[in-house]
Amino acid sequence: MTTDRNQILFERAQTRIPGGVNSPVRAFKAVGGTPRFIQRAQGAYMWDANGQRYTDYIGSWGPMILGHGHPDVLAAVQQAALEGFSFGAPTEREIELAEEIIKLVPSIDMVRLVSSGTEAGMSAIRLARGATGRKMILKFEGCYHGHADALLVKAGSGLATFGHPTSAGVPPEVAQHTLVLPYNDIEALEAAFHTHGNDLACLMIEPIAGNMNFVRASVPFMRRCRELCTQHGALLVFDEVMTGLRVGLGSAQGVYAQLIPGFEPDMTVLGKVIGGGMPLAAFGAKREVMRQLAPLGPVYQAGTLSGNPVATACGLATLKAVQQPGFYEALGAKTQALVQGLTEAAHAAGLPFCGDSQGGMFGFFFLPELPQNYATVMGTDGTRFNRFFHGMLERGHYFAPALYEAGFVSAAHTDADIATTVAAAREVFAQL
Numbered sequence: 001m002t003t004d005r006n007q008i009l010f011e012r013a014q015t016r017i018p019g020g021v022n023s024p025v026r027a028f029k030a031v032g033g034t035p036r037f038i039q040r041a042q043g044a045y046m047w048d049a050n051g052q053r054y055t056d057y058i059g060s061w062g063p064m065i066l067g068h069g070h071p072d073v074l075a076a077v078q079q080a081a082l083e084g085f086s087f088g089a090p091t092e093r094e095i096e097l098a099e100e101i102i103k104l105v106p107s108i109d110m111v112r113l114v115s116s117g118t119e120a121g122m123s124a125i126r127l128a129r130g131a132t133g134r135k136m137i138l139k140f141e142g143c144y145h146g147h148a149d150a151l152l153v154k155a156g157s158g159l160a161t162f163g164h165p166t167s168a169g170v171p172p173e174v175a176q177h178t179l180v181l182p183y184n185d186i187e188a189l190e191a192a193f194h195t196h197g198n199d200l201a202c203l204m205i206e207p208i209a210g211n212m213n214f215v216r217a218s219v220p221f222m223r224r225c226r227e228l229c230t231q232h233g234a235l236l237v238f239d240e241v242m243t244g245l246r247v248g249l250g251s252a253q254g255v256y257a258q259l260i261p262g263f264e265p266d267m268t269v270l271g272k273v274i275g276g277g278m279p280l281a282a283f284g285a286k287r288e289v290m291r292q293l294a295p296l297g298p299v300y301q302a303g304t305l306s307g308n309p310v311a312t313a314c315g316l317a318t319l320k321a322v323q324q325p326g327f328y329e330a331l332g333a334k335t336q337a338l339v340q341g342l343t344e345a346a347h348a349a350g351l352p353f354c355g356d357s358q359g360g361m362f363g364f365f366f367l368p369e370l371p372q373n374y375a376t377v378m379g380t381d382g383t384r385f386n387r388f389f390h391g392m393l394e395r396g397h398y399f400a401p402a403l404y405e406a407g408f409v410s411a412a413h414t415d416a417d418i419a420t421t422v423a424a425a426r427e428v429f430a431q432l
């Protein structure tokens with residue numbers, strides 16, 4: 001009989017919940033071993049069912065940019081909960097949050113709040129199709145936009161091929177209007193627009209792709225995406241569910257606007273940080289596009305819990321805190337120190353290793369140089385990654401349990417936390 005509470009809970013969970021988890025990556029399938037059942041978290045740390053403490057580098061996969069249990073956020077959530085959980089009628093905080101989002105993301109004139117990134121991405125596609133009167137959508141291999149049917153599609157074998165479903169239960173007919181291209185491939189992009197440009201409702205992209213660990217769209221590639229969308233009347237949709245308010249106050253579009261003068265996407269999908277850990281996401285665009293949405297226009301979209309009062313309170317308090325002067329500078333410096341420390345430690349152990357970061361989001365690879373697309377990411381040494389992951393976990397440092405996932409640092413992480421993690425990594429690298 002084991003006394004490992006994680007193991008006991010995992011076995012119990014598996015009898016009642018498929019795989020024992022409510023989102024697949026939590027099951028540790030890629031890395032093996034027993035998932036940690038988290039009991040509580042505070043600041044930069046979480047504790048599992050055995051009482052073991054971890055420095056948290058997943059931050060609920062992005063939302064917890066302030067760390068866990070930030071006092072201002074807690075107070076806002078407690079107050080909101082006292083006032084009522086959900087009304088199914090409009091509230092003032094929804095306007096406040098919309099105003100805040102529009103202030104922070106100037107490419108957005110109007111915004112609709114929903115409850116998950118999946119819902120936001122799915123609705124954005126419907127709106128793009130409704131607004132343009134076109135069927136076809138373009139996405140890139142390795143980018144994740146939630147699990148809506150039309151978006152669960154992987155690339156075919158050729159360059160500009162239509163994708164096939166990555167999931168059972170998605171009829172090929174549903175995926176047949178989704179064109180999938182390799183990321184950062186300008187030639188394939190131009191060929192696809194040449195053939196299908198005038199049938200495309202939108203091009204959807206993770207500008208810094210955190211669902212293939214950390215891969216930036218190159219500046220020439222992004223510039224071409226913008227030009228081709230404009231030329232052909234397709235909407236450029238930025239999926240910033242992960243990067244929004246995570247890589248900087250200007251989000252990823254702010255990063256590209258600094259490199260490409262006048263750059264703006266047509267539509268933006270947000271989630272994660274804007275909810276501060278509560279179920280909240282959003283999509284927004286220019287007024288004329290958003291006016292196509294019900295009840296103003298013909299594109300239907302709705303939600304019982306959309307704009308939930310407790311979630312908006314959490315999101316507003318989080319967005320207020322990230323606007324403190326110097327917030328992203330400090331967060332970015334700590335994240336950079338982590339990536340640099342890991343890189344130096346790996347190189348000292350003679351391992352191929354590289355990493356990148358922007359704001360509080362980072363990625364690293366057991367590769368000599370940063371990959372530019374999904375195929376290269378998946379060429380990473382999985383065995384080595386898994387041994388690294390478990391070595392770190394045993395030492396109390398919780399990284400994402402899959403090599404294709406990004407990592408996150410919060411404002412609650414201290415320089416000492418980063419240094420302790422790098423010291424642990426040095427030990428682990430030496431054994432690889």
Ligand SMILES: *Cc1c(COP(=O)(O)O)cnc(C)c1O
Pocket residue numbers: 115116117118119121144145146147206210211239240241242271272281
């Ligand atoms: C997390 C994520 C989603 C999906 O959001 P959920 O809230 O998990 O549905 C969509 N797009 C990107 C880029 C994400 O990182």
